[in-house]
Amino acid sequence: MARAPTTADAFNAVAEPRRRDILNYLALAERSVSEIVDALEMEQPSVSKHLRVLKDVGLVDARREGRQMLYRVNALAIRPLWEWTTTFERLWRHQLVKVKENAEKKTNL
Amino acid sequence: MARAPTTADAFNAVAEPRRRDILNYLALAERSVSEIVDALEMEQPSVSKHLRVLKDVGLVDARREGRQMLYRVNALAIRPLWEWTTTFERLWRHQLVKVKENAEKKTNL
DNA sequence: TTGACATATTCCCATATGGGAATATATTGA
DNA sequence: TCAATATATTCCCATATGGGAATATGTCAA
Structure with a gap:
């Protein structure tokens, strides 16, 4: 088996930096x-x-207007990524607390 | 140019479902x-x-204990993914409001 | 040192990639 | 119908993939 196709899901689609660039740009407005x-x-x-x-995985929607195709973000499709990352939020907060504690220890020397 | 290596960054590393499985499991404890x-x-x-x-992109850390290698999540490395997704949070909330409004319209018919 | 256990690496291969270049398709206006 | 504009698709290719199988490396205990 090879790597999963980029159209497998939002995680794969979003791994490509240029696609994130496009989504960032479309976050401002339909284009x-x-x-x-x-x-x-x-x-x-x-x-x-x-x-x-991006369209295949549902991250954008499109409509035709004359000769142009107008694309917009479907933000709901990004939510699963957000949900997955938030399961680690407690852990990184804990890490940050420890980093801070260590910094204070050093200051008190 | 081909697809970016999975070790290019956390986005690419996390695109693979089995790697997310591993991270989910390590979120509970060092293993x-x-x-x-x-x-x-x-x-x-x-x-x-x-x-x-996962180690190459900093998503996990490891230490040896006897013959075993113990791995743990470095949650801070997941934070950039969370940060990127949150830039779309306002948009999907807006979408959800519209979905709700449409549902209420239908109910009031 | 040797054997057993724990983990890491290498080799092979089918598959998918993203960019470049060329071309196809769709829509409008004359 | 034809030309111009806007997008989409196809073909080519160097590159990386993840799994399977085999093997290498590392660590301990006797």
Whole structure:
């Protein structure tokens, strides 16, 4: 078996930095493909291919307006990632407390 | 260029479901490799290889105790993923409000 | 030293990747 | 119908993958 396809789920789709760039940009507003191309300075076919992956996993929705395709984020599809990460929140808070304690110990020497 | 290596960053490392399984299990307590193997019913070499990836990106730390290697989560390394997802939190809350409104409209018909 | 246990690494392979280049498809206006 | 614009798809390729199988490395106990 090889690595899971990028379209397997949101976790895989989001592993690619350029796709996160696109999502970040779309978080501001609905945008056409060419707006994304201009804003992120990517090749048009590359943007279309990334959008295809994002759409396949439900991270974006699209609608046609004339010759343009307007894409927008489907934020609800990002929520499962957020939910997974929050299961570790208690742990990193605990780590931060310990880091702070160590810093204070050093200061009191 | 091919896909970014799984060791490129936490986003890539975490895209693999078995690695998330391992992290979930380690969230409970520090564990040896064989405990992971038994608990998750995976092959030992597979677990070692996944742990290697997780360690390379800093998602786990390890220490030796006799013949065993004890692994634990480094939750702070998960925080950047959480931070990225939270930038969309406002958006999905807004989506959920709209979903609720539509549901209420239907009820009032 | 030797054997047993615990873990890590190597080799092989089918599969998927993202970028570049070229081309196909869709929509509009003349 | 045809040309122009906007997007999508296809083909090619170097690269990395995860699993399986085999083997190497490390540590302890006798």
